[in-house]
Amino acid sequence: MQNYEKLKRPRVNRYICKLTMRITLLIFICALFSACFSEGDCLVSATNYMHIQFKKRSNHKLDTSVIFNYIYFGGSDSALGKTQATELLLPVDINNARTNTEFIFQIANSDNSKQQTDTLQVGYTRQGEVITKDCGAYSFYIDLKILKTSFDSAQVKVFSTSLLKDPTGSGIASYAINYQIYF
Amino acid sequence: MPSIIKYIFSNLLLLVVVASLAQDAEQKPDEKKEKLPPKDFSPTGFRLGTDLIDLIKTETGSTFKGWEVNGDVDFANYYLAVDVGSWAKDLQLGNGNYSNSGNYFRMGVDINLLGKDPDKNMFFFGFRVGHSNFSESLNYTATSSAYPTVPYTVYPSANYVLSNGNVKGGWAEVTTGLRVKVWKGLWMGYTARLKFAPSTKGGVAISPYDMPGYGIVSRAPWWGFNYQMFWRFAWKKDKPVVINK
Structure with missing residues (x-):
């Protein structure tokens, strides 16, 4: 014991x-x-902008500048007026009833003597995500796919199928590239 | 900050293991080389308890409602542990609100490092796997930021009401804690949990945010803490440890 x-x-x-x-x-x-x-930083990578680059058909590494008389955004009353660009950010429709957006481009040559209208309709899945309690919730657009287009298949190359941006970056380069279109 | 916590935690684990090994080493020269009786793995009783923090949070707050029941059975210094619980959260977000509700269970083994304690007090390390079944809903207002090249918003803001009906998820966790006999069959103690490897299945409209039993899914590792009260139902008296001189 x-x-x-x-x-x-x-x-x-x-x-x-x-x-x-x-x-x-x-x-x-x-x-x-x-x-x-520790709630973490409010870094949001969600966006409803699609990043499109324009490249030369002969050499896909070289930028080409495209002249648009207008770009019509489907599901909205807005259109982008005369623009010349080597890359663009195009907004997809955030209306919760829509799962696709159609863009209508009027492309012109340098003296506007020749015009051509092209269409690009993209579909996507929208997923809500809470970033943090204070930051709130955002929509992420994933599974991006071309539903209908007047561009031929060899003219369009798919990159990222999600709409994302680098929250710490700025300018168009901070958005993930979604498509390259060759002219 | 998480890496510092991880560093402190790993060093602490090492310290505890080394300290316990050192204790064994200190005892060895005094012990006579006699054959020890084989370990008796037959259970001597079971403990049933609840998490007091969940009950207090439920009574005092408006964003959390939940409960958790904990139980364990001894097999020498190994314990089979099972936790069953439920939680529902209602959170106000910066641009909407989020709510969820679901049930979960955890199952695993604890190892009591105070194996020779006659009262079966515990300082333990353990491992658990958890499973959760829940639903969640989210409503918020989204705005399309102004088109970078024109000074107006292309699409008007939209309200979303989204829900995930049946989401299943799992995770793993390492645990440590104390169980101390306070009075007769009454035990109190705490369990700290380091949860990791969360996974979910079935979240379509919403990327699953808060998984009952785990917490925020996008955060791994994630911490948990329970302050528990138990009652032990014993059917067998534990044998005292005898040392022959």
Whole structure:
């Protein structure tokens, strides 16, 4: 019985154990609360803009500047007026009843003597995502696909099928490239 | 910050393991080289308890409602542990609100490092796997930012009301904690959890955000903490540890 009591109360061991347990508890509580209060930065990579680049048909590495008399955004009353660009950001319709957007381009030559109208209709899946409680929720557009187009298949190359932007970047280069169109 | 916490946690684990090994090493010279009796793995009882933090949060807050029941059975210094719970959250977001509701369970094994404690007090490390079944809904207002080359918004803002009906998910966790006998069959203790490898299936309209039993799905690892009260139902008295001189 005496031996049993001896084992039951080995003072040094108990002291080390108690100390270790207290330190463990303290560190876990500190770590827990620091994790609870860390909401993270409000970095949002969601966008409804599609990034299209225009390249030369003869050399896909070279940019080509395309003149648009207008670009009509389907599902909206808005259109983009005369523009000359080597790349564009085109907004897809955020209306929750729509899962596709059609763009109508009127492309012209340099003296506007020759005009051509092309269409591009893209479909997508919209997924809501809560970024953080304070940042709120955003729509992510994924599974982007061409539903209908007047461009021939060799003229369009698909890159990313999600609409994304680098939240730390700026300008058109911070948007993921979705399509390249060759002229 | 998470990397610092991870660093502290790993060093702490190492410290605890080294300390426990050192204790064993200290004892060895005093012990006589006699054959120890084989370990008795037959269970001596089971503990049933609940998480007090969940109950307090449910009573005092308006964003969380939940409960958790915990149980374990001893097999020498190994414990089979099972937790069953439920939680529902209602969160106000910057541009809408989010709510979820679901049930979960965890199952795993704890190893008591105080194996020779006659009262079966525990300082343990363990491992669990968790499974959750939940639904969630989200409503928010989205705006299309102004078209970069023209000074007006192309599409008007839109309101979304989205829901995921039946989402299933799982995760794993390592645990550590204490269980101390307070009075007769009454036990109290805490369990700290480091949860990792979350996965979900079935979230289509919403990317699953908060999984009952786990927390925010996009955060891994994620922490959890329970302060628990148990009652132990014993059917067998534990044998005292005897040392022959």
